[in-house]
Amino acid sequence: MDSFNEIKYKTSEYLSKKVLNLISNLSDDNLERLMFVVEKATPKTHKNIASTVRRLFKEGHPSLILAKNFIRNTDDNCRNKFVTNFILNGLVLNQKRRNKALNSNLRVPITVLISPTMKCNFKCVGCYANEYQQKDDLSFEVVDRVIREGKELGVAFYTILGGEPFIWKDLLKLFEKHKDIYFQVYTNGSLINESVTNKLLELGNVMPILSLEGFSEKTNDRRGKGNYEHLMRVMDLLRNKKIPFGYSVVATKNNVEEIISDNFIDMMIDKGAYIGWYFLYMPIGKEPDLNLMPTPKQRKYLLERNIKIRATKPIFIVDFWNDAPFVGGCIAGKFYIHINSNGDVEPCIFTHFAQDNIKEKSLKEVLQSDFFKAIRQRQPYNDNLFLPCMLIDSPEILREINKEVKIRPTHLGAESLINELKSGIDKYSKEVKKLYKPIWEDFKSKRDSK
Numbered sequence: 001m002d003s004f005n006e007i008k009y010k011t012s013e014y015l016s017k018k019v020l021n022l023i024s025n026l027s028d029d030n031l032e033r034l035m036f037v038v039e040k041a042t043p044k045t046h047k048n049i050a051s052t053v054r055r056l057f058k059e060g061h062p063s064l065i066l067a068k069n070f071i072r073n074t075d076d077n078c079r080n081k082f083v084t085n086f087i088l089n090g091l092v093l094n095q096k097r098r099n100k101a102l103n104s105n106l107r108v109p110i111t112v113l114i115s116p117t118m119k120c121n122f123k124c125v126g127c128y129a130n131e132y133q134q135k136d137d138l139s140f141e142v143v144d145r146v147i148r149e150g151k152e153l154g155v156a157f158y159t160i161l162g163g164e165p166f167i168w169k170d171l172l173k174l175f176e177k178h179k180d181i182y183f184q185v186y187t188n189g190s191l192i193n194e195s196v197t198n199k200l201l202e203l204g205n206v207m208p209i210l211s212l213e214g215f216s217e218k219t220n221d222r223r224g225k226g227n228y229e230h231l232m233r234v235m236d237l238l239r240n241k242k243i244p245f246g247y248s249v250v251a252t253k254n255n256v257e258e259i260i261s262d263n264f265i266d267m268m269i270d271k272g273a274y275i276g277w278y279f280l281y282m283p284i285g286k287e288p289d290l291n292l293m294p295t296p297k298q299r300k301y302l303l304e305r306n307i308k309i310r311a312t313k314p315i316f317i318v319d320f321w322n323d324a325p326f327v328g329g330c331i332a333g334k335f336y337i338h339i340n341s342n343g344d345v346e347p348c349i350f351t352h353f354a355q356d357n358i359k360e361k362s363l364k365e366v367l368q369s370d371f372f373k374a375i376r377q378r379q380p381y382n383d384n385l386f387l388p389c390m391l392i393d394s395p396e397i398l399r400e401i402n403k404e405v406k407i408r409p410t411h412l413g414a415e416s417l418i419n420e421l422k423s424g425i426d427k428y429s430k431e432v433k434k435l436y437k438p439i440w441e442d443f444k445s446k447r448d449s450k
Helices: 004-024 028-041 044-058 062-073 076-093 095-103 140-153 171-177 194-203 216-223 227-240 262-271 296-312 363-367 370-378 396-404 422-448
Strands: 111-114 157-160 182-187 206-211 246-251 275-280 316-319 336-339
Touching: 062 296, 076 095, 076 157, 076 182, 076 194, 095 140, 111 140, 140 171, 140 363, 171 194, 194 206, 194 227, 206 227, 206 275, 216 227, 227 262, 246 296, 275 296, 296 316, 296 422, 370 396
Parallel strands: 111 157, 111 336, 157 182, 182 206, 206 246, 246 275, 275 316
Antiparallel strands: none
């Protein structure tokens, strides 16, 4: 009798051929069939997202143009690995394993974030990553074990960040060893060259996400002279080689209007980006600055602009805070976790506290930590799902958990969120709750009327 892995491989191969055949014979009917498969295969927790996407396809939404652009303008190997590794293995076949884990009261994340190094070759304003040493990096053996253990639980999507991930000497080796996994890697782009892109093209299972601050002036001011111009060349290189990529921006009080403007979005589309990740600046780190946080009104503006962009432009925008209603609020410790370069297992990339270390325990064990259980028991933290965060929206949650569970800070300055910045965070939380109350009521009304 075939083993589970053999059956899974044969099933994956069969589905891949069917789905890839639909894609290769591009037509609106085939895209509709593909969206039907994706919707049926998507976990219940994300079913509303898949259903919404399928409905938008039917309505001739710009997402249809995006899908066609991806199919037509992406290298065959890259496109096939995305479909096979991310969609089929990640969403379809691995769902049985995740369901089995759920029945055993084990929460399996959709993705695991890993920072194998916190070392960076940049000295960005307000960042302290360049102070780390490469001797502090995670070993290849540890990262490899985490991914192997994740596969057993049903995780097929990993996000690699840092620091600067391409500084970690084993990065490409990791991508090559785990050809059945899909990787997303956040990078400043400085180490991506012809040789690296050729390797990414050969592998096909990696999507680079390039970080910038806006246009030339803002990017170079924070990241160093010439960085913006280099990023533009890297985007051209990736587009010309037909390697799918995206971009990442941190919204601050100083750049919100620029990074969500038509000019910026259109430039990213012209460069060939398929996805844009938007994160709010968080007052964390060695020298946290509340004054850099987008104001509540700017956060609302980000929401309004993203709604407009999604309705009019062929690019997939992810607004990490404002999209929370689509995933039931905070997803930390539930749908994703972060492992830093020391091995500390954090509930999310912004929550610099941990109870366990992956060097001492298995992935399965750390997912069952009292810290993560305490978080999941409280999720969602607020009836208003536009306020998902226990750091800045419901800061009392982190303070409660800090008293209830034995956790430790994992970065310099982490405790400032609980101590020095308490009054400022509370003021922000109060303002954002008031501003987002009518937005949530309107969202619920429209959702419930469908």
